[in-house]
Amino acid sequence: MQLQQGGRIFGALIQPLALLRPSYFAVISLWESATLMPITGFFRFDPQLLHLSPEVWALLLISALATVIVALAVVANRRPLSRLMRERDDAQAVQSSHTGNPLRLGGVAIFAGLGAGILIGDWEDATLPALLLMSALPALLAGLWEDLGHRVSPFRRLLASFVAGAVAVAALGSWVMRADLPGLDGLMAFAPLAILLTVFVSAGFCHATNLVDGMNGLAGVIIISASIALALLAQGAGQGDLALMAALLGAAMVGFFLLNWPFGTIFMGDAGSYGVGHTLIWIAFLLAAREPDIAVPALLLILFWPFADTLHSIARRLSSRAPVFAPDRMHLHQKMRRFIEIVWLGGAHRQRSNPMATLALAPMIVMPVIAGVLLSHDARAAWIALAVFGGLFAVTNVAITRMAVRRRRKFRQETETVAQTSECSPLSHTYTGYGRTMLVRIYRKTGEKDWRLAIIDRDNAPVEWANTFATDAAAAAEFQATVENGMIGGLLTDNPPPRKDAQPISADR
Numbered sequence: 082m083q084l085q086q087g088g089r090i091f092g093a094l095i096q097p098l099a100l101l102r103p104s105y106f107a108v109i110s111l112w113e114s115a116t117l118m119p120i121t122g123f124f125r126f127d128p129q130l131l132h133l134s135p136e137v138w139a140l141l142l143i144s145a146l147a148t149v150i151v152a153l154a155v156v157a158n159r160r161p162l163s164r165l166m167r168e169r170d171d172a173q174a175v176q177s178s179h180t181g182n183p184l185r186l187g188g189v190a191i192f193a194g195l196g197a198g199i200l201i202g203d204w205e206d207a208t209l210p211a212l213l214l215m216s217a218l219p220a221l222l223a224g225l226w227e228d229l230g231h232r233v234s235p236f237r238r239l240l241a242s243f244v245a246g247a248v249a250v251a252a253l254g255s256w257v258m259r260a261d262l263p264g265l266d267g268l269m270a271f272a273p274l275a276i277l278l279t280v281f282v283s284a285g286f287c288h289a290t291n292l293v294d295g296m297n298g299l300a301g302v303i304i305i306s307a308s309i310a311l312a313l314l315a316q317g318a319g320q321g322d323l324a325l326m327a328a329l330l331g332a333a334m335v336g337f338f339l340l341n342w343p344f345g346t347i348f349m350g351d352a353g354s355y356g357v358g359h360t361l362i363w364i365a366f367l368l369a370a371r372e373p374d375i376a377v378p379a380l381l382l383i384l385f386w387p388f389a390d391t392l393h394s395i396a397r398r399l400s401s402r403a404p405v406f407a408p409d410r411m412h413l414h415q416k417m418r419r420f421i422e423i424v425w426l427g428g429a430h431r432q433r434s435n436p437m438a439t440l441a442l443a444p445m446i447v448m449p450v451i452a453g454v455l456l457s458h459d460a461r462a463a464w465i466a467l468a469v470f471g472g473l474f475a476v477t478n479v480a481i482t483r484m485a486v487r488r489r490r491k492f493r494q495e496t497e498t499v500a501q502t503s504e505c506s507p508l509s510h511t512y513t514g515y516g517r518t519m520l521v522r523i524y525r526k527t528g529e530k531d532w533r534l535a536i537i538d539r540d541n542a543p544v545e546w547a548n549t550f551a552t553d554a555a556a557a558a559e560f561q562a563t564v565e566n567g568m569i570g571g572l573l574t575d576n577p578p579p580r581k582d583a584q585p586i587s588a589d590r
Contacts, residue, residue, distance in 0.1 A: 137325075140202055141332035148194030148336030152347050155186050156340075162186070167230025183345050185228040187337050188221065188353025194333035195360075202325060209253075209322050209367075216249035217359040220287050224351030238355060239288050245359050246283030250276055253363070255370045257282075261377045261460035283362050289387035290358030292394065294349050296414045298342025298439040301349075303386050304334045304357055306450045310383045311364050314457050318372045327364050330357065343436030358387070378463035382453030382470070386446050389474045390414075410562040413474070414438055416481045419563070424484070430547055445477070506532065506553035512564070523556045532556045 133141075155162065162184070192214075199210045223241035227233040250256050256279040259266050269275040294300040308331030315324035334357070340346045349357070365380045381388065390412055398405050410419075418431075418438040426434055449470045456463040506523035513519075520537040531549035534556040550556040 136203075137328070140198055140325075141328060143201060144194045144198030144329050144332040145336035145339075146194075147197035148190045148333045149339060151193040152187060152190035152337060152340050155184060155190060156347055159184055165229060183348050185348045185350030186352070187341065187347045187349040188224065188228070188351070188356055190347070191333045191337050191349065191353050192221070192356060194336050195329055198329035198332065199326075202329070204322065204325070206322065210326055212252045213249070213326065213360060213363060216245055216252050216363070217356045218245070219248065220245040220359050221352050221356035224291075224353070224355040228350040228352050233351075235288070238291070238351060239284055242284035242287035242355060242359065243280060245287070245355075246280035249283065249359070249363050249366075250280060253367065255367055257366050257369050257377070259369070259373070259377060262464065279366060283359065283366070285391065286362040286384065286387060287355045287358040289391035290361075291351055291354035292412065293387050293390050293414065294354045295412060296418065296439045296442075297345040297436045298338055299414055299442065300354060300357075301334055301338035301341055302439060302443050302446050304361060305331050305338065306447050307361060307383050308334065310450045310454045311361070311368065311380075313454055314375060314379075314383075315364075315368055318368070318375060320368060320371055323364055323368055323371075326360075330360055330364070342439060345435070375457050376460035376463045378460055378467050379453045379457040382449045382456065382463060382467055385449035385453070385467070385470055389471060393475060393478060410565065413478050413481070414442060416478065417441055420481050420484065426547075506556070508553050508557040512536075512560075514564070521557075521560055523553045534560060 196214070199207070199214070202210075204210065220238070220242045223233055223238050227238065256272075256276045258269055258272075258275050260269060269278065290300065290304075293303055308327045312324045312327035312331065315321075315327060337347075337349065337353075341349065362384065365384060368375055369377055369380055394412060395405055397403075397411060398407070418434045421434045421437050421441065422430060425437075449466070452466045452470070453463065456466055504525050509523045510521050511519065512521050522535045522537055523532055524535070525532050529549075531551060532553045532555070533545065533549055535545040546556075546559070550559065
């Protein structure tokens with residue numbers, strides 16, 4: 082009965098999004114089915130765990146408010162802080178999905194809020210939070226150095242995460258000794274191998290958290306939902322220190338989320354993503370080490386999204402023979418943003434499509450977390466659910482592109498401004514695809530500073546992007562990303578085929 086009631090409540094929550102597009106509702110229905118169907122009859126969850134004392138609520142509120150206050154202080158003092166930073170232009174990065182260049186010091190605010198909660202909290206033994214934060218320092222500081230504009234390569238940040246993981250093993254004297262999987266459990270009984278695997282997964286998750294920090298509020302939804310889930314499991318297992326640590330991390334992320342979504346006032350940055358990722362994964366590790374009844378695959382479900390996104394990206398890059406550490410725009414959250422632009426907004430409106438992408442992905446992010454909590458004491462069912470969600474993640478990556486082509490919104494502007502340009506970029510070129518050749522025109526009109534992007538088809542009206550670009554290179558990168566994501570078809574495939582006597586358009590350079 083509780084399961085059915087929960088399903089109805091969840092359906093009511095996603096109904097506003099479902100009304101926007103039947104295709105989106107179809108995808109969400111698959112994820113919802115994967116959450117509810119495998120767990121009928123054997124889930125374990127005590128609703129009493131949701132009841133917290135007034136003292137705990139006050140502590141969580143203090144942590145969230147401290148994060149907000151420090152974040153606002155950072156934003157208000159951007160000019161003096163800029164003296165400590167090198168110039169960076171994140172908006173022009175290949176993987177960028179935002180506009181402008183907000184400060185990337187949200188991680189400082191998050192750990193300030195977390196630290197405030199730890200200092201005020203009533204701990205039986207304050208050693209755990211102190212050692213946990215200390216072990217995160219290598220990853221956090223490497224990320225902070227990158228946030229300040231000192232280029233730290235992804236490999237070096239990953240290496241710092243390995244160091245942080247090794248420090249955690251040494252300081253906490255703990256590592257994961259089981260996988261709840263026949264065969265692998267026998268191997269992990271060998272301590273050196275188990276320690277190596279623990280450090281490897283710890284570093285990988287830190288890097289994975291950084292990869293999913295690509296949309297306003299996206300990392301916030303992932304970390305908040307996972308923190309709540311880990312706090313519930315830890316509280317149910319009688320691990321009060323881990324429960325409080327997870328809850329404080331979630332509260333600090335709530336404070337950050339308020340300023341990060343929807344407008345992106347401040348970004349979490351690499352310090353935040355690597356530091357928070359380390360803290361979160363080690364709360365899960367300690368819970369697995371202390372409580373043998375909690376299934377390891379259930380913890381993987383709770384931390385599903387960063388792992389799934391990273392593994393899918395690695396597989397995709399290896400299959401296309403691309404560098405594993407090279408940034409791109411092929412993550413699911415980036416495909417979702419462009420899907421929203423093509424299907425709902427009719428053009429490249431990053432200020433709206435960015436936060437909308439997070440809203441659209443939120444149900445998919447939360448569902449594996451819910452399954453992880455409900456299947457926390459059934460390893461076999463949790464492994465099955467993990468495989469199902471992994472398959473759904475891969476299918477959704479493909480489906481989101483195809484739906485953009487089939488259920489697109491026409492964005493056509495029949496205008497003479499494309500032809501009446503005062504300056505045409507040398508990056509303008511011809512593109513051939515979908516049975517036609519067209520001119521990719523990068524231009525700006527008289528008196529304008531920013532560049533415009535348009536596609537001129539000999540047989541159809543021009544297709545012009547709604548937003549402008551600071552440089553012609555940024556406009557060229559936007560078109561290339563549209564092609565790579567497969568979204569160009571959403572703008573072209575409903576055009577009539579070219580006439581047999583039509584001649585290709587030559588590039589106007």
